[in-house]
Amino acid sequence: MSLTRRVSTSLPQVIGFANRSFKSLRFPGQSLDSSSSSVLTHGIHVFQCPDAVGIVAKLSDCIASKGGNILGADVFVPENKRVFYSRSQFIFDPVKWPREQMDEDFNNLSKMFNAMRSVVRVPDQDPKYKIAVLASKQDHCLVDLLHGWQDGRLPVDITCVISNHDRGSNTHVIRFLERHGIPYHYLRTTKENKREGDILELVPNTDFLVLARYMQILSGNFLRSYGKDVINIHHGLLPSFKGGNPSRQAFDAGVKLIGATSHFVTEELDAGPIIEQMVERVSHRDNLLSFVQKSENLEKQCLAKAIKSYCELRVLPYEGKKTVLF
Structure with missing residues (x-):
């Protein structure tokens, strides 16, 4: 059985999002006229670590537990190499998940899986x-x-x-x-x-x-x-x-x-x-x-x-x- 896997996912609620600004996106159930509603922000995370069971689940939980929503995830595990690569795109509420907290959460995940590389980027917040x-x-x-x-x-x-x-x-x-x-x-x-x-x-x-x-x-x-x-x-x-x-x-x-x-x-x-x-x-x-x-x-x-x-x-x-x- 081949160990090579490549997974690409996208969530149905964001079909067509490419034609809209990320700044216009809101989570399902959010009121469009609510003054308390926050503008959502786009984030990217790449991960490289030794392959193990449950990495995708932990990555998803890290984002979801903070109210984030994954737009797409791409995973690659080369055959017989025992190394895991992933790139995730997600949207999140920066009020509920501040940038500093995000770095800490992904850093904890990095330590958990002994990652060789874990990089997070928020284009709207981070310098070019x-x-x-x-x-x-x-x-x-x-x-x-x-x-x-x-x-x-x-x-x-x-x-x-x-x-x-x-x-x-x-x-x-x-x-x-x-x-x-x-x-x-x-x-x-x-x-x-x-x-x-x-x-x-x-x-x-x-x-x-x-x-x-x-x-x-x-x-x-x-x-x-x-x-x-x-x-x-x-x-x-x-x-x-x-x-x-x-x-x-x-x-x-x-x-x-x-x-x-x-x-x-x-x-x-x-x-x-x-x-x-x-x-x-x-x-x-x-x-x-x-x-x-x-x-x-x-x-x-x-x-x-x-x-x-x-x-x-x-x-x-x-x-x-x-x-x-x-």
Whole structure:
């Protein structure tokens, strides 16, 4: 009998909730005109622990006992691994279940099951993740991230943009950054000096870094010193064409399927755990221009989706070089 299980549940009373604001939700039986009724808030909890009997029941009881209501739960237990992963979405009354109490309740649950990871997030109450974006000359991923931040599609605050390319004051990127008060730091790099110390001085208060086509290799010393996650976008399906002008290499090779890969950065080049991958077909009818455009569009979409998944606690480490993506 297979031990692998993946459970996805949603409660009938919240069917169609995606078309409404969480702030408009109320528990069944609550009066809509009652002055004492509280606005409900959306919460997310991810859990990783050794597999055991009764984890789902205890998770559900932890939320329900405080008047919370589970909207959806996703569980994964890999075959023969004896490890449990889950991600739960729920609504709750912050008056009845204060944020500090919530942290304490989930912490007690973590101790009960010797959890390796237990993270709770309340998007309406918790600060957005702070990120710094590193980019080189190519603008497409950087511009897409800036516009995604401006439109509210990406739940992050961009603290600064760091680049080894000196953009002119009249470029679209610089005008955008100045208009929104986001600092731009040009750090000229050489083969002998990657300016990693200067980068570290600029990012101490960030939650993670994003490499938006940053054409420099970050050293193991940098990664250890920073100590937090770094998300990269790669110009193909790993492993793929490496070195300079990958689109030209793939085009000349007559490939029929192109892709993009977003992954965590590790000391081993382009070998970090994969977060997201996207593909698109190309054909002999594509010229180099349409080929490059398709490739860049994939990179933009893949990187944005990876960042969004990370901020929504959908990405968990799995077996060192893999990820669980809920």
